[in-house]
Amino acid sequence: HRRARTASSMAPSTGKPAVTPDSVINLDHGDPTMFEAFWRETGDAAELVIPGWQTMSYFSDVTNVCWFLEPELDRQVRRLHRVVGNAAVDGYHVLVGTGSTQLFMAALYALAPDSSSSAAGGDAGDEPISVVSTAPYYSSYPAVTDFLRSGLFRWAGDADTFKGDSYIELVCSPNNPDGTIREAVLDSKTSNGKTVHDLAYYWPQYTPITKRAAHDIMLFTVSKSTGHAGTRIGWALVKDRAIARKMTKFVELNTIGVSKDSQMRAAKVLAAVSDGYERRPEQTKETMTTHPPPPPRLFDFGRRKMVERWSMLRAAAAASGIFSLPEETSGFCNFTKETAATNPAFAWLRCDREDVEDCAGFLRGHKILTRSGAQFGADARYVRVSMLDRDDAFDIFVNRLSSLK
Numbered sequence: 103h104r105r106a107r108t109a110s111s112m113a114p115s116t117g118k119p120a121v122t123p124d125s126v127i128n129l130d131h132g133d134p135t136m137f138e139a140f141w142r143e144t145g146d147a148a149e150l151v152i153p154g155w156q157t158m159s160y161f162s163d164v165t166n167v168c169w170f171l172e173p174e175l176d177r178q179v180r181r182l183h184r185v186v187g188n189a190a191v192d193g194y195h196v197l198v199g200t201g202s203t204q205l206f207m208a209a210l211y212a213l214a215p216d217s218s219s220s221a222a223g224g225d226a227g228d229e230p231i232s233v234v235s236t237a238p239y240y241s242s243y244p245a246v247t248d249f250l251r252s253g254l255f256r257w258a259g260d261a262d263t264f265k266g267d268s269y270i271e272l273v274c275s276p277n278n279p280d281g282t283i284r285e286a287v288l289d290s291k292t293s294n295g296k297t298v299h300d301l302a303y304y305w306p307q308y309t310p311i312t313k314r315a316a317h318d319i320m321l322f323t324v325s326k327s328t329g330h331a332g333t334r335i336g337w338a339l340v341k342d343r344a345i346a347r348k349m350t351k352f353v354e355l356n357t358i359g360v361s362k363d364s365q366m367r368a369a370k371v372l373a374a375v376s377d378g379y380e381r382r383p384e385q386t387k388e389t390m391t392t393h394p395p396p397p398p399r400l401f402d403f404g405r406r407k408m409v410e411r412w413s414m415l416r417a418a419a420a421a422s423g424i425f426s427l428p429e430e431t432s433g434f435c436n437f438t439k440e441t442a443a444t445n446p447a448f449a450w451l452r453c454d455r456e457d458v459e460d461c462a463g464f465l466r467g468h469k470i471l472t473r474s475g476a477q478f479g480a481d482a483r484y485v486r487v488s489m490l491d492r493d494d495a496f497d498i499f500v501n502r503l504s505s506l507k
C-alpha cells in the first residue's frame with residue numbers, strides 16, 4: 103500500500119522532456135497532457151491500490167455480452183453519460199476496448215458482411231466493404247482500416263464523393279481535425295450503409311452539449327474525456343445485441359479482453375469526474391473548515407483552459423497575419439445551461455502566404471511540429487495542431503506563431 107502511494111506521489115513519467123523557449127515544440131499528436139495539472143490537484147480522488155491477488159482472472163462478468171467488462175466500469179460509464187447528457191445509455195450495451203482504436207476496428211469487423219453468408223449462397227462478403235468518412239477525416243481511419251489488408255473492409259476515402267450503396271461511414275463529431283459538428287452525409291436508410299459515430303470529443307470542455315446522441319454505435323475514450331490516454335481505455339455504446347456480440351468477439355480474438363487494472367483505474371477516474379458534479383454539498387464559511395473540500399470539476403477546468411488557449415491562439419494568428427482559423431461557432435449547452443463556443447481539441451490552421459504550399463514544412467522550419475492537412479485527405483496548406491499539450495509548450499507555440507510573417 104505504502105509503495106503504491108509513493109509511486110503515485112512522484113512526478114509521473116511522461117516520456118517527454120521539458121521544453122525551453124528554443125525547443126522543438128511537438129504538437130503533431132493529440133497527447134492530452136494538458137489535463138495533468140487538473141489531476142495533480144485532485145488528491146486521492148482518483149487514486150487506486152490493487153492488491154496482488156486481484157484482477158487475475160480473464161473474466162469479469164460471464165453473464166454480460168462483453169464478458170471481460172468490469173461491472174464497475176460499466177456503471178461509471180453509464181453514470182457519467184447520465185450526468186453530462188451527451189449520449190443515451192438505456193437500452194445500450196457497453197463494450198470496453200484497448201482505447202477506442204480497438205473498438206473502431208471491432209466495429210469494422212462487426213459491420214462488414216459476414217463471409218459465412220456467401221458460403222450459404224449469397225454474394226455478400228466477396229468484396230471488402232468500403233469504409234468512408236467526409237474529408238478532412240481523422241488520419242488514423244485510413245491507416246487503421248488498411249494496415250492488415252483485410253479482405254473484409256477497405257478504405258474508400260471521402261464520403262462526400264462516394265458512389266455505391268454498401269459502405270461503413272465514420273462520423274467523427276466534433277471532428278478531428280477541424281472541430282466541425284457533423285452528421286452522416288450518406289443515407290443509410292435508403293442503402294446498405296452502416297454508420298459508426300466517433301464521439302471522442304463530444305464532451306463539455308470542447309463543445310456545447312446540444313443533444314443526447316443516440317446512434318447505433320457510439321465510440322468514446324478516456325484519452326480525450328479525462329486526458330488518460332496512457333490508460334488505453336475506450337468504450338462503445340451499441341444498440342444491437344448481435345453487433346455487440348461480434349465486436350466483443352473481435353476483442354476476444356485480438357487481445358482476449360482488456361486490462362482489468364486499466365478498467366478499474368478508468369472507472370475510478372470517471373467516478374471522480376461524476377462526483378465533481380453530483381456530490382457537492384453547499385459550502386458555508388463554517389463547513390469550509392470542518393468538511394473536506396468539494397470534489398474538483400473536470401469540465402470546468404477543461405473549458406476554462408480551452409477558452410483561454412483558443413483566445414491566445416486567435417490573437418497570435420491575428421498578430422502574425424499569415425494564418426487563418428475556422429470561425430468560432432456556439433450553441434446552448436444542456437449540461438452547463440449556458441451558451442458556449444466550440445473550443446476544439448485541435449486547431450485546423452491554414453497558412454495564407456501564397457508562397458507556402460506545405461504549411462507543416464514551413465512550421466517545421468520554425469521548430470513547430472504539426473500534422474499536414476494532406477494526411478487528413480485535405481490541402482497541405484492546412485495543418486492540424488494539438489491544443490491539449492502542457493501550458494509551457496502551448497505558450498511557446500503561440501509566441502512563436504505570432505512572430506511568423
Ligand code: PMP
Nearest residue numbers: 132201202203278302323325336
Ligand atoms: N477517435 C478520434 C477522433 C481520436 O482523435 C482519437 C485519438 N487521437 C481516437 C479515436 C483514439 O483514441 P484512443 O486513445 O482511445 O485509442
